[in-house]
Amino acid sequence: MPHDNATLEAVSIDQSEGNFSFPEAYSFDAGYGLSETVIDYISDAKQEAEWVRDFRKRALKIFLDKPMPTHWASKDLENIKFDEIRYYLAKGQRPTRSWDEVPDDVKQTFERLGIPEKERKFLAGVEAQFDSEAAYSNVKEELEKQGVIFVNSTEGLREHPELFRKWFGKVIPTGDNKFSALNSAVFSGGSFIYVPPGVKVGHPLQAYFRINAENFGQFERTLIIVDEGAEVTYMEGCTAPKFETATLHSAVVELVAMKDAKIQYITVQNWSNNVFNLVTKRGLAHENAEIRWIDCNIGSRLTMKYPGVIMKGRKARGEVISIALANDGQHQDTGAKMIHAADETTSNVVSKSISVGKGRSTYRGQVHIPKHLKGCKNNTECDALLINSQSRTDTYPAITVRGNQHATQHEASVSQVSEDQIFYMQQRGLSEAEAMSLSVNGFVNDLVREFPMEYSVELKRLIDLEMEGSVG
Amino acid sequence: MNQSLSINDLHVSVDGTEIIKGLTLDIPKGEVHAIMGPNGSGKSTLAKVLAGNEEYEITGGSVLMDGQDLLGMEIDERSRAGLFLAFQYPHEIPGVSNANFLRAALQARLPKGEEIDAVAFYKQMYARMDELEMDRKFTGRSVNEGFSGGEKKRNEILQMMMLEPTYAILDETDSGLDIDALRIVSQGVNAMRSPERGFLVITHYQRLLDYIVPDKVHVMFDGRIIRSGDKELALELEEKGYDWVKEELAA
Structure with a gap:
């Protein structure tokens, strides 16, 4: 057959x-x-x-x-x-x-x-x-x-x-x-x-x-x-x-x-x-x-x-949830654009990037709330994970909020998978690659839940495959 | 074949400074050995070296686990071969739940293509957690993230119980434990004592050894075992202090 x-x-x-x-x-x-x-x-x-x-x-x-x-x-x-x-x-x-x-x-x-x-x-x-x-x-x-x-x-x-x-x-x-x-x-x-x-x-x-x-x-x-x-x-x-x-x-x-x-x-x-x-x-x-x-x-x-949402009507909502994985020779330049164009509009951006080896990830975010609007909200979170010292990450947030009747919040973090963490996981029997995969999957875990089940399984598998060749 | 964890004339350096200076120790299956010693004597280094931490350079000696050359194995191979280290400072793994971590560790022990039985896994994990008086909510929480000192140590013992090692090294498991937690953790360890399993319990204080009664006690100082005895040695140490052995050594 x-x-x-x-x-x-x-x-x-x-x-x-x-x-x-x-x-x-x-x-x-x-x-x-x-x-x-x-x-x-x-x-x-x-x-x-x-x-x-x-x-x-x-x-x-x-x-x-x-x-x-x-x-x-x-x-x-x-x-x-x-x-x-x-x-x-x-x-x-x-x-x-x-x-x-x-x-x-x-x-x-x-x-x-x-x-x-x-x-x-x-x-x-x-x-x-x-x-x-x-x-x-x-x-x-x-x-x-x-x-x-x-x-x-x-x-x-x-x-x-x-x-x-x-x-x-x-x-x-x-x-x-x-x-x-x-x-x-x-x-x-x-x-x-x-x-x-x-x-x-x-x-x-x-x-x-x-x-x-x-x-x-x-x-x-x-x-x-x-x-x-x-x-x-x-x-x-x-x-x-x-x-x-x-x-x-x-x-x-x-x-x-x-x-x-x-x-x-x-x-x-x-x-x-x-x-x-x-x-x-x-x-x-x-x-x-x-x-x-x-x-x-x-x-x-x-x-x-940089997926975007123009919130044109009152109470419109926009959201961008993104995961990017940049491996050797790759540059993931991603982000979000949130254009508030009506009162009481809400936007949420959560971005997680992983840079492996010589991979590079960049976050660019634009949030625009003009002065004449009332009651707009934006939340932006971007977290980057570096797998080793050669990888690179940059964050360029541009949040333009005019007027004082809005609520915005911005958080950014950069973290690294430490050797101690990998040692700990390996001591429990996981190979170095498995330990890396699990760490990376843990980092994006809360976002992966946003994908339909069939896709979250595939995503986890894709991350495992990317990590497999990245250690040694 | 020799059924023991056998350390012979081990020498270990870090950044050119020798920390372990010819250590010999034999832990047969079925026995609990305690190593005591002052801070800086090299106890924790010994634990990390046995587990395969690559920060240290082994400059001489050998370690055999049931006849297998332990030092020639990768960190994870040692674990799968039956060596467990309960960490003094267990690491956090953000986003990875306790249950998933344990499951991955057990899965790593199965041949390729074989899946662990999820129902049996949860049943066993819950039973062990009950023994350690751990709340069920810990299964879904990220490994050690936001755990108190005592919760982390209990979690180490839970992992040990689930992985059922042949040789377990407990590195200052008593530090940071209140008296209730010490009792519970010790019960967990005692329940694991068996003729098929050896323990190396590293501690600074005699207190732990009231709960986990050792077969042998070794005193480590300046990278060597300077004295060995039965459990009475621990009491003597407690009474006379480490200066006593140091003075004896100098004499």
């Missing part, structure tokens, strides 16, 4: 779980580099409306005009070779609703990553993206009957333009930053979700983003609109194989929570360490709405990601 062997193999060689790829066989390939021609190619392949094509072309201009943000961010950004990247790779198939119809190599990829199994066990819907386009997309029938839309962005634009266009690029304008402009020019894939008023989606919707090809950029675009009093939990997972050259992943995710709505957005990324992961994520919370970003960043060469 060769298939079973492959499954077994995938289970036992966890360390390189995502590290496999299938030979390329694409019907659509936009070629290397970025130009108007490439944009026309993408728009043609997707048979897009003219307004989308124009939107892309305007974005391209903005991207080309904007400088790299190297005055505050890592110089490593200069090493991205935009001319050596392919911006669109697809098999030219529309996503299927049945795994049986998914092409074999793609299906095997997602099977090795355990996606169909998870879908059977606990998910309300799944979208699986392979390079530029979704290969599989399905949502439980009862949700569909309630009017829940869960499709990829290509289909969302085509089938639901009135909903899509109303919010598209409104939470994150094209020119927000250089990479949101890049995404706006070449976006493909990502999810489009609409939950009608009052519908509470009980089980999570899951998207899985997989990079298979070398010298490729993945630019998914996600837009989630949750109408009045409705609720949804969305989870995304990401992996890519280890290639010799750098890969670029640059997504834009916009969330819109209408009055009394709740959105929980969970990310577990485990990129191989040659991926530049430059993502813009922001939510707009209307009156009494709640948006929570729960973010776990493992792997990648450089991650820059």
Whole structure:
């Protein structure tokens, strides 16, 4: 049974779980580099409306005009070779609703990553993206009957333009930053979700983003609109194989929570360490709405990601809970943006980072409460754990609070796993690596509880794997 | 094969200063040996060296545990082979619950792929905690975090009871204990006494030995055992003070 062997193999060689790829066989390939021609190619392949094509072309201009943000961010950004990247790779198939119809190599990829199994066990819907386009997309029938839309962005634009266009690029304008402009020019894939008023989606919707090809950029675009009093939990997972050259992943995710709505957005990324992961994520919370970003960043060469919430309506709530693990050769530059734009809005940021070996983690937080508002609250906690003396952590909090009718609180700590602690644990029979893992898991334990059970187990396992190779 | 923890002419240095200067001691299974001595005599160093602490350099001698070369083993290997050290200052492990820590330690003793029986584990842990009069809430609390001195020491004994070592070293387990805690901890240790287990009890005061009655008492001074005897030696020491042995040694 060769298939079973492959499954077994995938289970036992966890360390390189995502590290496999299938030979390329694409019907659509936009070629290397970025130009108007490439944009026309993408728009043609997707048979897009003219307004989308124009939107892309305007974005391209903005991207080309904007400088790299190297005055505050890592110089490593200069090493991205935009001319050596392919911006669109697809098999030219529309996503299927049945795994049986998914092409074999793609299906095997997602099977090795355990996606169909998870879908059977606990998910309300799944979208699986392979390079530029979704290969599989399905949502439980009862949700569909309630009017829940869960499709990829290509289909969302085509089938639901009135909903899509109303919010598209409104939470994150094209020119927000250089990479949101890049995404706006070449976006493909990502999810489009609409939950009608009052519908509470009980089980999570899951998207899985997989990079298979070398010298490729993945630019998914996600837009989630949750109408009045409705609720949804969305989870995304990401992996890519280890290639010799750098890969670029640059997504834009916009969330819109209408009055009394709740959105929980969970990310577990485990990129191989040659991926530049430059993502813009922001939510707009209307009156009494709640948006929570729960973010776990493992792997990648450089991650820059600062999920944000604009609290636009009275009593809106925003939350960012993040765990970042930076190993050798990795830089996790993460944080949060909380923009209070109405009275009695509340935000909470809890960030924990772990730097291992020569890994580097950076926290950047922005909290903005203007003078004319009343009764706003922010709590920010960021804790860093260093595993040895070569690792590095930096914290850049920027809390702008004007007026005196607000309550803010900021705490930061840096700690280290001491040799004495490891000695103590080893004396009880744990190997050095097991002791490290347990210490690191202990450090993030209170945050891991925020993840759904299936994900907290996976997270613990990912942390164990990262720690395994880090001692000696 | 020799069923004992056998230390032979051990020499240990830290940063070039010799701390243990040719120590020989044999602890057969089934016996409780006490080491007493003034501060700075090298008692705690001996405990840490036996457990494998890498801050110390072993410059000579050997240690055999039931015939196995202990000094050639990693810290965790020694533990799994049956050596336990109750720490003088037990460390805190933030975020890791007592139950999970114990479970991980027991799991580390099983062959790969085998899982511990969670129900049996909890049953055993609760029974041991009852013996030590420990509240159940300690299972969910982070290891030693925010524990009082006495609670930490009780927790050490709980770990010992759960791991069932062949040789247990208690490093000043009595320090920081009030009289009730001392009684409870001692009961726990006494319950573990068996022909299959050896103890090395390190203490500064005779008081502990009223509760854990030793088979042998050794006096350690300046990195060596300078005198050995039965439990009467401890009483004599208590009465005459350490200066007495020092003077005898000088004479």
